[in-house]
Amino acid sequence: MNLGSISRSSERRPLRLLVKSRVQSRVVFVDMLDISEGGCKIRGSLGFAQIGDRVTMRVDGVNAPLGTVAWIEDKVAGVAFEGEMHPAVLDYLCEVSGDPNPLRNKS
Secondary structure, three states: OOHHHOOOOOOOEEEEEEEEEEEOOEEEEEEEEEEEOOEEEEEOOOOOOOOOOEEEEEEOOEEOOOEEEEEEEOOEEEEEEOOOOOHHHHHHHHHHOOOOOOOOOOO
16 A cells, blocks of 8 residues: 555644654654644654654644554655544644634534
8 A cells, every 4th residue: 555645534734732652662752733633744853754654642642543654755744543533632632732723614
């Protein structure tokens, strides 16, 4: 399966949160740049992950679904969740990150 070809099924919502995560078995701190029910975009240090790596994240006290790195461009990576994050959890995370419109309509 080519993870880079996975289509996005839900709206990306911008946010800025520092996230403690594990890529494979290494602990890394990344900036979460956006999130949707099916995945997120994160920024770390150069080489922090490879396509196909398994990722776990704890976002503001909430465990995100297990994910897989789908694509990487420089220090930014896309993570596809294996499950879905509940819309109410997305609203909460966007609210604590300072998103001015956390209750926007989602597809």
